[in-house]
Amino acid sequence: MAPPSPPRTAADGPARHRLTAATPAHAWTEAYPLGNGTIGAMCWGGPDVDRTQVNDATCWSGSPDSARGEVADDGPARLARARAALAEGDVRAAEEELRRLQGGFSQSFQPLVDIEITREGADRLPAGQEAPPLGTRTLDLARAVAEHTWEHDGVRTTQLTFVSHPAQALVLHRTSSAAESLLVRLTSPHPSTTVTARIVADPDDVAGRPAGARIDLVTRMPHELLPWQAGAVQPLRYDGPAVSAVATAHVRTDGRLVAVDGGIRVEDASTLTLVLATATDAGGDDDRAPCHGDTGILLARAGDTATVAAERSVPDLLAEHVADHAALFDRVDVELGEDEHDELVARLFAYGRYLLIAGSRPGTPPLTLQGIWNESRTPPWNSDYTLNINLEMNYWPAHTTGLSECADALADWVRVLAARGRDAARGLYDAPGWVAHHNSDQWGFALPTGRGDDELSWSFWPMGGVWLARQLLETAEFTGRRSDAEAVWPTVAGAVEFTLAWLQPMPDGTLGTTPSTSPENDYLAPDGRPSAVTTSATSDIELVRDLLDGVLALPRDLVGAELHDRVARAHAALPPTRVLADGRIAEWHGDPPESDPLHRHQSHLAGLFPGRSITRATPELARAASATLDARGEDSTGWSLAWRLCLRARLGQPEHVARLFERFTRTVPPTVTDVGLSGGIYPNLFCAHPPFQIDGNLGVTAAVAEALVQSHERDDDGVRLVRLLPACPWRSGSARGLRLRGGGRLDLGWAAGEPVRVALGADRDVTYRLLSPTGGAREVELSGGSTVSLALS
Structure with missing residues (x-):
């Protein structure tokens, strides 16, 4: 079998579209990610023992049953008592009532299978002997291909790995300049795993076809995983309803094949092709249906997918895969500056887009905290959906x-x-519509987390649906298509109904939220101890304002008409954003002392980004937002730095953006996995x-775009402003294609900090007012399908 001839190679593209290393990965955070939205793979690239760690996006602990949780039977009464306690200034009594609303835990994203390819004799190396040098280990972002090339005793070996979306399979193709003997195994960390391997007879009438084998792995996810805590041992339970999962690998080679325990021995081979497909009994047409547990059905499904792909040539599969990926990746490109750091930022921008393409496709679950890449059965923060910033940032x-x-994956899951x-809205709050809190999972867990002892600073936060609903409206904002708004409106409408019911009349005549928290943060209560529970935290009001703004922008x-009028009245009754005496945006009702002035969350600035209520048209609030960020400091966790980059970009502060990029790109050793700030x-x-959290990668990609162009504002006459x-x-x-x-x-070129060429295109009739950094303005009218080029130098 000849090596594949791809349409282009990694060397054909710019360096910013490549990740390279000269040694194998020794830690998971050195491996290279691949994916097609369902299958996620981490490629280690070892010359003696090669590991490809594989996830399936539907492999989670728990089941549809686990999402029901434990709804408090006296929720509305406890809510009423908590509101009354807050009105009387008794925050501790309010806390006690809210803890009784906690209803269990969201579940965890899980690993599925490892592909191990061991070179014969590798396990007999003398103790302490280092592996032979690796020539190249590359991840080509433009082609979505990982390539490893190395030499050993004069023998050159090359391995290509890609995860095809059209074929719904992982393809690994290995060629060697001399025959070698290998052991190919599938393993899984779950205890109920079984692996069977057999040689597959080839049709006699197909001349020259390589010998084939099939490896089937069958396993089962945990029934329950309690929440992750740094340094704590998490109990895993396998004794209840759970996801069944399979992985099927077809192996072809020009050598001899022998079935062994857990895998296949490949003897005297110069080529090896492995095609792997997965299947689970999660999801389907009814996401509330129980997992059926019929692994025969799953093996047939995965086997058929792998067989169809294995029947095709590697060059054909690769060309199809590259074309599919490029159709998305090639739409946009950004080239920055002239030095190595600028190129690194451009690479991070391309990498973020690559990860979004690899991890989230129509019909797949949305990205978790770690995307679709996780090797641990007890991953950090359960690798779940964290709704108070992280999932949205993805x-x-x-x-x-x-x-x-x-x-689309996000919109489908929000349903x-x-x-x-x-x-949850009916049972806990006697409210219409739907509600979501801080944590969720594949099954749609929507209750406050905990069993009476979770911290209220994250557990009690009924704004998850508000934020997600507002984000769903963005598709229609960008495309301008009514059909995109119609597609999400039923889901958004339910969140709006809950929001309107949740808003309560305040003594000053405004509408507010009570009880309320500012995600994961605390203030100092009158008794000197931290508390999170308050009334009308600024973040609540800004998220509600942004959602109602988005609804009022939709066609009436x-x-x-009736709901539109209710939304308009509620929007007009929201309190204005307050500025403290020291010039910062207020975070809490009553302005109590802060428990952690440098906190990683800056939720009270949601009106600046991703919201739209703090803009250049509100200069006092913009100055206050800047002062708030100054007080928070310029060091924080990775994802928080990405959010601060977006906030500083919205404020038009390139100096701060530059400093934050320096911090974001600090090198962290691969073995550092402890929670840090x-x-x-x-x-x-x-x-x-x-x-690792993937939201930082995706947030920083958004920040680059936000630093280059912004289109969230309108002028007084309704014309969209485009800030260059x-x-x-x-x-x-x-920049091309933003x-x-x-x-x-938009296509944009600039030099000496000034735009020198601009090309605008549009899918429909639209008018933009272009604003240059020096204050110049130019109005451009576009008709659908048209393009206008402007020379600005």
């Missing part, structure tokens, strides 16, 4: 960087969450909290 770059369809959230006939990036460019280079710290560069609200797209 999709911040989807629209601005031309990947709107990658956000599942809303179904569970309706039960879509919303319905100074972020950076691992050797494979994964964002370090630490540990509003916070650009890079003296020169170019998307604008209203259906527009």
Whole structure:
């Protein structure tokens, strides 16, 4: 079998589209990620023992049953007592009532299978002998291919790995300049795993076809995993309803094949192709249906997928895969500056888009805290859906960087969450619509987490649905298509109904939220101890304001006249954003002392980003937001630095953007996985909290786009404003394909900090007012399908 001839190679593209290393990965945060939205793979690239660690996005602990949780039977009464206690200033009594609303725990994203390829004799190396040098280990972002090339005793071996979305399979192709003998095994960390291997007879009438074998792995996810805590042992239970999962690998080679325990021995082979497919009994047409547990059905499904792919040539599979990936990746590109750090930032921008394409496709679950890449049965923070910033941040770059369809996965899952959230809204609060809190999972867990002892600073936060609903409206904002608004409106409408019911009349005549928290933060209560529970935390009001703003921007006939009028009245009754005497945005009602002035969350600035209530048109609030960020400091966790980058970009502060990028790109050793408050990036460019969280990678991609162009404002006459280079710290560069609200797209080149060429295109009729960094303005009218080029030098 000849080596594949790809349409292009990694060397053909710019260096910013490649990750390279000269040694194998020795830690998970050095391995290279691949994915097709369902299958996620981490490629280690060892010359003696090669590991490819594989996830399936539907492998979670728990089941649809676990999402029901334990709804308090006296929830509305406890809510009423908590509100009364707050009105009387008794925060401790309010806390006690709210703890009784906790209803269990969200579940955890799980690993599935490892592919291990061991070179014969590798296990007999003398103790302490280092592996032979690796020539190249590369991840080509433009082609979504990991390539490892090395030499051993004069024998050159090359291995290509990719995860095809069209074929729904992982393809690993290995060629060697001389025959070698290998052991190919599938393993899983779950205790109920069984692996069977057999030689597959080839049809006699197919001349020259390589010998084939099949390896089937069958396993079962945990029934329950209690929440992750740093340094704590997490109990895993396998004694209840859970996901069954399989992985099927087809192996072909020009050598001899022998079935062995747990795998296949490949003898005297110069080529090896492995095609792997997965299947689980999670999800399907009814996300509330129980997991059926019929592994025969799953093996047939995965086997058919792997067989179809294995029947095709590697060059054919590769060409199809590269074309599919490039159709998304090639839409947008950014080149920054002239030095190595600027190129690193451009690489991080491309990497974030790559990860979104690899991890989130229509029909797949949305990205978790670690995307679709996780090797641990007890991952940090359960590798779940954290709704008070992190899941939303995962999709911040989807629209601005031309990947709107990658956000379909989020919209599909929010429908599942809303179904569970309706039960929670009625049971806990006697409210219409649907609610979601801080944590969720594949099954749509919607209750406050805990069993009476979780911290209220994260557990009690009924704004998850509010934030998610507002984010769902962004697709229509960017495309300008009514059909996109219609597709999400039923889900958004339920969140709006809950929001309107949740808002309560305040003594000053405004509407507010009670009880309320500011995500994961505390203030000092009158008794000197920390508390999180308050009334009308600023973050609540800003998130509600942003959602209602988004609804009022929709066509009135879509919303319905009655609901539209209710939304308008509620919006007008929201209190204004307050500025403290020291010039900062207020975070808490009553302005109590802060428990942690340098806290990683800056939720009270949601009106600045991703919201739209703090802009250049509100200069006092913009100055207060800047003062708030100054007080928070310029060091924090990785994902928090990404959010601060977006906030500083919205404020038009390129100097701060530059300093934050320096902090974000600090090198974190691959073995540092303890919770820390100074972020950076691992050797494979994964964002370090630490540990790894993918929201930082995706948030920083959004930040680059936000520094180059912004389109969230309108002028007094309703014309969309497009700010060019509003916070650009890079003296020169170019951007191609960035998307604008209203259906527009932008190509931009700049030098000496000034735009020198602009090309605007649009999918529909739209008018933009371009604003240059020096204050110049130019109005451009575009018709659908048209392109306008402007020379600004």
